Amino acid sequence: MTKKVWFASLVALVLVGLLSFVAMAEESISLNGEWHFQFDDDMAWAEPEYDVSDWEKYAKTAEAPALGFGWYRYEFTVPAEWKGKGDLLVSIPTLNDFDWTFVNGIGIGNGNRAGKRKYSVPATYINFGGKNVLAVRVYTINPGIGLDGDIAVELTDAISLVNNPSFEVPAKFPAKWTPNGDDKNIFLWEKAATAYTGFYCVGLRNTANLPSKVGYWQSDIIMLKPGIEVRAQAFIKAEDPTGETTIQVGFFDAAGNEIGERTASRNAGRRTSDWTKTFVRADVPEGTVYAKIFLSSADNSGTVWFDDITLTIEEE
Ligand SMILES: [Ca+2]
Structure with a gap:
């Protein structure tokens, strides 16, 4: 190696070191x-x-x-x-x-x-x-x-698009989340040791007692563009569940019509379990303007809890 090459290599090394620092x-x-x-x-x-x-x-x-x-x-x-x-x-x-x-x-x-x-x-x-x-x-x-x-x-290199993903920002209910009804015995927002992270989580209890047999919490709207893939994730805990517990992503057009839905079902049937991660991936359909996440429980005589909800973009 000539002196010049040595010098150039040295400069390159120092630069790489500096840049990574x-x-x-x-x-x-x-x-x-x-x-x-x-x-x-x-x-x-x-x-x-x-x-x-x-x-x-x-x-x-x-x-x-x-x-x-x-x-x-x-x-x-x-x-x-x-x-x-x-x-x-x-x-x-x-x-x-x-x-x-x-x-x-x-x-x-x-x-x-x-x-x-x-x-x-x-x-x-x-x-x-x-x-x-x-x-x-x-x-x-x-x-x-x-x-x-x-x-x-x-x-970190991951960004969740969900507002109030861990239910820690309070309002009447957790801010930016709404239950599909007002029965406090069914829609839980708990400050309790049951939370996965932080101090709060949401839950659904006795949805089998609802007229529709399905209870859910829905997120605020999340602006999305078509042609990308998204991943929705939740941590779920269950006590004596008898029905089906799911995380769903619904896609909506500019007029507010639902145009597509992907569901991840976790087999929570008749099993008590500690916090478990579940997720669903979906392609955002043509015509989508925004999405919502639904945390749902159907035909369930026990209790399920949800915490740390994320929606991330998988690929552009
Ligand atoms: Ca939380």
């Missing part, structure tokens, strides 16, 4: 900076606008002396360029022992043992180009460290 840096936000910490417990501390200026400040979370209930908060900015690129992921390498974790006041997950955490954050929860607040409510059994390690917020 920049690419990595662009897709992850390190939360190694100023954390606020407060002993005790108040659910209002999840709210992003809560004034924490009189809380203790720590350069590292591990310096906060944890025991019993304590809250950690971190304010960070998400680049405006990330908008539309994907959902986010919060990763916490070490957490002792129980947690209830929020982004901008919305629950993203909780855990009940010491270890790491990875929580997905729908893009719809994020303030792109502005202030966001991660709040972690921790309960520590032994004196020591509540949070530790390189806590980070990362950009």
Whole structure:
């Protein structure tokens, strides 16, 4: 090799290294900076606008002396360029022992043992180009460290098109979702340990008692264009189900007429099961302007729950 070739290779190597470093840096936000910490417990501390200026400040979370209930908060900015690129992921390498974790006041997950955490954050929860607040409510059994390690917020390459996919944003019902009726005994919106992630999930109970024998929750409209393939996914849990539990995607034209439907049925018949992932793929038919997701239960004398609904584009 001549000197020139060596030099060119070296420059190329350095460039590749630099570029990959920049690419990595662009897709992850390190939360190694100023954390606020407060002993005790108040659910209002999840709210992003809560004034924490009189809380203790720590350069590292591990310096906060944890025991019993304590809250950690971190304010960070998400680049405006990330908008539309994907959902986010919060990763916490070490957490002792129980947690209830929020982004901008919305629950993203909780855990009940010491270890790491990875929580997905729908893009719809994020303030792109502005202030966001991660709040972690921790309960520590032994004196020591509540949070530790390189806590980070990362950009993922999947984006869910569903509004309020984990039912954590409240209104009268979970925002952007409606039940096909108003019988509270059948349409459940629960803040309970039953949730798959966050604090809420929706459920359907005793749909066999409905006149139509079918109960469903429907999503807000999701704008779509024809000629692409989409994948709808849900986590489903069942207790003494007797009927059929499904996730469906319905496609609608500009006049609001349903023009096509694909259904994924999970065989939940007469079996109690813990959270299980199910999904359906569908080609978006010609004439489609928008879609809706339906979470349904038919002829069911037991209870089924749904959480973490996603609709993603498979291919353009
Ligand atoms: Ca949830």
